[in-house]
Amino acid sequence: xxxxxxxxxxxxLALALPGAAIATxxxxxxxxADACYTWNRNLYQGRSGSDVRELQLRLAGWAGxxxxxxxxxxxxxxxxxxLRRFQSAYGIKVDGIAGPQTFGKLYQIQDSDCTPxxxxxxxxxxxxxxxxxxxxxxxSSQTRQxxxxxxxxxxxxxKSLGEQPLIVxxxxxxxTCNIQVGGASDSQHLYGNAADLISRDRSLCQIARQxxxxxxxxxxxxxxxxxxxxxxxxxxxxxxxxxxxxxxxxAAPDCGIPAG
Ligand code: ZN
Numbered sequence: 455x456x457x458x459x460x461x462x463x464x465x466x467l468a469l470a471l472p473g474a475a476i477a478t479x480x481x482x483x484x485x486x487a488d489a490c491y492t493w494n495r496n497l498y499q500g501r502s503g504s505d506v507r508e509l510q511l512r513l514a515g516w517a518g519x520x521x522x523x524x525x526x527x528x529x530x531x532x533x534x535x536x537l538r539r540f541q542s543a544y545g546i547k548v549d550g551i552a553g554p555q556t557f558g559k560l561y562q563i564q565d566s567d568c569t570p571x572x573x574x575x576x577x578x579x580x581x582x583x584x585x586x587x588x589x590x591x592x593x594s595s596q597t598r599q600x601x602x603x604x605x606x607x608x609x610x611x612x613k614s615l616g617e618q619p620l621i622v623x624x625x626x627x628x629x630t631c632n633i634q635v636g637g638a639s640d641s642q643h644l645y646g647n648a649a650d651l652i653s654r655d656r657s658l659c660q661i662a663r664q665x666x667x668x669x670x671x672x673x674x675x676x677x678x679x680x681x682x683x684x685x686x687x688x689x690x691x692x693x694x695x696x697x698x699x700x701x702x703x704x705a706a707p708d709c710g711i712p713a714g
Pocket of ligand 1 (some may be wrong): 650686
């Protein structure tokens, strides 16, 4: 724990002194520590706690077809199944136990600001030029948490699509922004729960079909008016704040995904 605290202090120092101290952070002995979050014990079925919840957040994209990983801090069969999918995807031992190998991989694919390697806070807060996560129905902190879960799902989707870049053309939107772009009045974008995606290397239908395996309870793509130039994915099923929204709705008729 002391090492962790020391590292945090070093990071704080680095932030206070841009440029000068960054080399110190990079050189710090970080084999078992991470600037975002560090796990201190192995996790497996039956364990519970905030460390399980931190794991569940990062496994949210490995939920399996038409399913989700609840962030309830309890390591049950669904968390174990998601972990096995993660381990298999990243080529580490598939045992359903989060230990040094799993944590090491997670440290490797997350940035010090806690976002996954290939997605950033700023691209998810780009609704109409960045609004600091405010102006929606939730607190900015809740919105930000939802956006982070969305990014971990996107990282999993990207991995399954063969590590090709996925571009977020619209993430969180404030109410003002949502009106400006003509979004639905109950849009999941308002909650930080949604992303509109394009790719140079994968077709929209490839994205829409693959998204079904990565915890997205909302998928709207080609064949739906307004969705022929991007795929919309969201986490409406986890949205406890919007009672009209929980459940699953997928529609991309041109990709063989009927509305329903
Ligand atoms: Zn959308």
